[in-house]
Each structure stands twice: as structure tokens, then as C-alpha cells.
Amino acid sequence: MWRRFLGAAAVVLLLGTAFMALPAQAQNGVPWTGQYYNNPTLSDPVALHRTDNTIAFNWGLGSPDAGVNADFFSVRWAQDVQLQAGTYRFFALADDNIRVTFNFHQTLIDTFATGQVGQLMTADVNVPASGSYHIQVDYREETGEAYAFVSYANAATNPQPNFNPPLPNPQLTNPWTVQYFSNTTMTGDPTAILSVSTPNHNWGTGQPVGSVPADNWSARFTSVQNLAAGTYTASLRMDDGARLFVNGQLLINQFGPATGQTYSATFTLPAGANTFQIDFVEFGGDAYLEFTLTQSGQIVPTPVPTLSGINVFSTATVTAYRLNIRSAPDPQAQIITRVNRNETYPVTGRSADGRWFQLLVNNQLGWGSGAFLFVPNEALVPVVDAPAPNPQPTTPPSTSFIVTASPFTVNIRSGPGTEYNRIGQIPAGRTAAVVGRNSNATWWNINYNGIVGWVVAEYAAIQAGANINAIPITG
Structure with missing residues (x-):
């Protein structure tokens, strides 16, 4: 009789062999709502709807449930969770493919198109303010082995994956x-x-x-x-x-x-x-x-590339309403991004006079004024060499056009593509001056309050009647 339930038996310690019950603790205390499909495209109808405490599954060559295929199936998990402001690090590992989307529109990890099967993926996301956020995970299995693991935590805690990824399944070759x-x-x-x-x-x-x-x-x-x-x-x-x-x-x-x-x-x-x-x-x-x-078995997670060799000594919580993060410990140094009150970031060093702290913000190192940061045990933070302040770059001339972030807050990136680092955001409904575009006008080069970068045209609507050909191609 085919049934649609999964369970795990409690296992006791027996002579000569150690046994443990499988973990069943919800991420941040919030379970995931799972929808399982008998196709690899997340297309209706739903074959199984259930609540999963964690995304930590190794189905091997089997299936998630009697009502779900062993091959060519897909899953969509979602949760709404309360997060404090700060930077959060996500880990994902899957065979075949996995995609993690934050707050409906920000894709953090996506191996659907890259074919990175069995590789531990990491990504950071900035949570601008404390509140409720939506996290969605999409999974696709084609053939062969099937497993999916996802976890996340505040980056200030220097987190590691909270799962033990599978080693290749043992080969039972004997009859x-x-x-x-x-x-x-x-x-x-x-x-x-x-x-x-x-x-x-x-x-x-x-x-x-x-x-x-x-x-x-x-x-x-x-x-x-x-x-x-x-x-x-x-x-x-x-x-x-x-x-x-x-x-x-x-x-x-x-x-x-x-x-x-x-x-x-x-x-x-x-x-x-x-x-x-x-x-x-x-x-x-x-x-x-x-x-x-x-x-x-345990594996060493692949670090976020920009974190290689960087040690974290404390955390810094922003006390100002909005604080500039600069390229050097100098009030005239270039602004590389801005952070907001009550956000918390890892501290990697301080200036010799103790007036500035080097922070890790969105995978970038920058300097924030200590007058607007709360840093516990700051005496334990070592002095680090700081680059000489760079002269403020010349701001590109603006055109007469503006774009409006709509319907969501839009990320400002260092180049015209999602593979470039995020250097800021334009809140929903705010405008920015246009200084250029890419060749097919899918990205705008903008200046928003002194931050010059790129926003995707899909979420940054240009003013009605704008002559696109009058905007120079700058990237």
C-alpha cells in the first residue's frame, strides 16, 4: 500500500556499535513548508505537501516519499522567519540542482543553470532592518543520487554548515x-x-x-x-x-x-x-x-572568496541612523557603501588611533567611524595596516534621466550583472540619476547619493518618454 508519510525511528546505543537519532530541529525554530512535484520543473499538480523541520535530506537512489518519483522530481520549500538586521551567510549543497531566493526577488544561490552538482555553495545577504523575511529553496532531481542540504546563520558568528554532507554512496558490489x-x-x-x-x-x-x-x-x-x-x-x-x-x-x-x-x-x-x-x-x-x-562525513566548506585569510575579532553594531563605510580610515576617503542603525557586522581590525574599525560588509572590507559603532572588547581588536586614502574619484556626469526603484528595493552592483558585488541599494520608490547604460539597456549606470554603480532595468524603471539612445553606453 503506497502511502505519503515519512518518519524516522529512534535508535538506541547497542553493544559495539554507536547509534544516533536523525536530527529534527527547525532552522531558527521555523519549519519549512515543502511542496513535492513528480516533474523536474516545479509544475502542478503537487504530489506531496508536508512540513519539513530542516532541509537536510539524502535520498540516495530512492525517493522522498512513496508518492514521489525517485527520478525527475522537484521540491519547493519556503519559510517566513524573523531576522535581526545584519549580514547572513547561506550554505547549500545538492545533487542535482538547488536555488535559494531571499525575500521573493533576490537570488543568492542558483545551480539550475550552472550544473554545479555536489559542490558546497555559499552566499551572503544583507538584512537592512529587523523584521520578517521570506526564504524560498527550489530543488531539482534528474537521475542518480539525490540529496539537498541548506542552512544559514548570521555571518558575525562565523557560521559553518549545520549538516554533514554525504560522501559518495558506498558501492554494495557483493551479491x-x-x-x-x-x-x-x-x-x-x-x-x-x-x-x-x-x-x-x-x-x-x-x-x-x-x-x-x-x-x-x-x-x-x-x-x-x-x-x-x-x-x-x-x-x-x-x-x-x-x-x-x-x-x-x-x-x-x-x-x-x-x-x-x-x-x-x-x-x-x-x-x-x-x-x-x-x-x-x-x-x-x-x-x-x-x-x-x-x-x-565532514567536509571543509568552500569559503566566500573574498574572506580568504581574514580573521574576525569582534562584531560592530551601528548606532547612527546611517553610516558611511569608506575605503580607508579617513573622513575624506571614498564611500564604498552605507550601513544602517542596529545592523551588526564582523570586525577585522582597527586603526592605530582607535577611532576607526575595519568591517566586513557584503563581502567587502571597509572602514567605519568608531564614534557610531558599538564594539564589545574593542581592546582585543588588533591594529591593521590601512591603505593610503584614495582621492575621491570624479563622479561621472549625469544625464537628464532618472530611474525609480519599483516595485522592490533594488541592489546597486559594481558592474552590469548579478555576478558583480553589491555596493548599495535604492529603496523602493526612490530615484537615482542615470549616467549610462549597457549596450542592450538591461542595466542602468546610476548615481544614488554618491554611490555610482549599476541597477537592473527590470526593477529600476526609467522615466516615461526617455530617449534611450541619448544615454551613453558606459559598460
Whole structure:
């Protein structure tokens, strides 16, 4: 009987082998709403709607649920979460593809088009003010292995992923011996003994072999597999019941009527030969057995490129309504961005006179006046060399045209493309002077309160009647 529920069995510590229950803690205490589709395009109808505490799934070669395909499926998770102002770091790892969107329109991570399968991706986002924010994660599985992991935290805490990504699934190359019994208790002599390549079968409503009835039968699968030492997770999904022994230890015991759940156990194995035994029982109706084994391991996350070799010594909270972040500890140095009251950023150093602090803002190092920053334990922050103040660059001449951020706040970037660093924002409804454009007018080169950069035309509407050809191509 195909059912649409997932579960995890609690596993106890047994002799000689360590076991742990699978984690089930919601990110920031807020669960994710998940919509699962039996296609890779997130197209209706929804095959499964459920609440997931975390996005930390390793389905291996299986599927998320009995009602969802093992291949060519997709998932959309969403949550609305309360965040304090500051910079947040996101981590994502998936096979095949994953996309993380912040507050409906800001794409932080997207491997749908790049094909970066199995790579740990990171991205930072600035939260301008404390409040409620919407986070959406889209996932796509085509064929083969399937897993999805996402976590995030305030960058001031120097976060790491809160998941253990999977190592390549162990190869169970040795054959299995299966003994079929014409009863549900595996008593007496087996009516058939066969060698099979895997214990995974979907018998439907028919007989497993000719000498065994279609209902009220049982089977025992055994195999010895040569594996590397490490931590493994085994899962069973079945109709009706099954139990799993590893090296003689009973790990999963659901030898009864079907519950529609997937049962998992996490344990450690020594290197070399390890014995697996799966007992299966069928009472009536559909009959299937799915067994997966995955190995977990720690990996070192790929750092955000601009953070290489940078140490964080404290945090700084902005006390001014709005504070300029400059290229050097000098009030005449170039403004590279602006930050807002109550936002918190990592501190990487201070000036020799102690009047300026070097901050990490949106993956850029810049200097903020200590008069408008609260920095705990500032005496522990080391003095760092500062570049000589650069002369203020000449501001490009503005045209007579303006653009308006609509309908959302729009990011200002250092170049005409989302791959360029964000250097500021234009709040929704505010205007900026146009100084240029790219060749196809999909990006505007603008000057907003002294910040010269680029905004995407889709969210920065130019005034009605503007002669695009009169705007010089500047990038």
C-alpha cells in the first residue's frame, strides 16, 4: 500500500556499535513548508505537501516519499522567519540542482543553470532592518543520487554548515542470498533460495517466485559487504514489514503491518567485511522493499572568496541612523557603501588611533567611524595596516534621466550583472540619476547619493518618454 508519510525511528546505543537519532530541529525554530512535484520543473499538480523541520535530506537512489518519483522530481520549500538586521551567510549543497531566493526577488544561490552538482555553495545577504523575511529553496532531481542540504546563520558568528554532507554512496558490489518462506514467520525450510544483486524489489500484488504465494510470505536477505570505516545511515521503506541487522545487531525492527514510513538508523562500521541481514514479511496487497545505505562525513566548506585569510575579532553594531563605510580610515576617503542603525557586522581590525574599525560588509572590507559603532572588547581588536586614502574619484556626469526603484528595493552592483558585488541599494520608490547604460539597456549606470554603480532595468524603471539612445553606453 503506497502511502505519503515519512518518519524516522529512534535508535538506541547497542553493544559495539554507536547509534544516533536523525536530527529534527527547525532552522531558527521555523519549519519549512515543502511542496513535492513528480516533474523536474516545479509544475502542478503537487504530489506531496508536508512540513519539513530542516532541509537536510539524502535520498540516495530512492525517493522522498512513496508518492514521489525517485527520478525527475522537484521540491519547493519556503519559510517566513524573523531576522535581526545584519549580514547572513547561506550554505547549500545538492545533487542535482538547488536555488535559494531571499525575500521573493533576490537570488543568492542558483545551480539550475550552472550544473554545479555536489559542490558546497555559499552566499551572503544583507538584512537592512529587523523584521520578517521570506526564504524560498527550489530543488531539482534528474537521475542518480539525490540529496539537498541548506542552512544559514548570521555571518558575525562565523557560521559553518549545520549538516554533514554525504560522501559518495558506498558501492554494495557483493551479491545477496535470499531465502523465501511460504509463511510469515520464516520457520521451516525455505521454499526457494536465490542469489540476487540487491534486496530492493517491487513485487506488486504477485508472487515473488513461483513456489511462494502472493500473500502471507516472508524472505531473508543476507550479504557480506566490504566497506570503509566510518559512519553510515541505513534506511528501509517497505510494505509490509522488515527488520535490519548489521554485524548481528538489530538496528531497525518493524516486522509487522505496513505503516507507510521510512525507518533509518545511523551507526559506525569498521573497515573490511560487514554482514547485513534484512528480514521481510508480506501479509497482503502490495509488496515492496527498498534498502539504502549512505556514508556521512565532514567536509571543509568552500569559503566566500573574498574572506580568504581574514580573521574576525569582534562584531560592530551601528548606532547612527546611517553610516558611511569608506575605503580607508579617513573622513575624506571614498564611500564604498552605507550601513544602517542596529545592523551588526564582523570586525577585522582597527586603526592605530582607535577611532576607526575595519568591517566586513557584503563581502567587502571597509572602514567605519568608531564614534557610531558599538564594539564589545574593542581592546582585543588588533591594529591593521590601512591603505593610503584614495582621492575621491570624479563622479561621472549625469544625464537628464532618472530611474525609480519599483516595485522592490533594488541592489546597486559594481558592474552590469548579478555576478558583480553589491555596493548599495535604492529603496523602493526612490530615484537615482542615470549616467549610462549597457549596450542592450538591461542595466542602468546610476548615481544614488554618491554611490555610482549599476541597477537592473527590470526593477529600476526609467522615466516615461526617455530617449534611450541619448544615454551613453558606459559598460
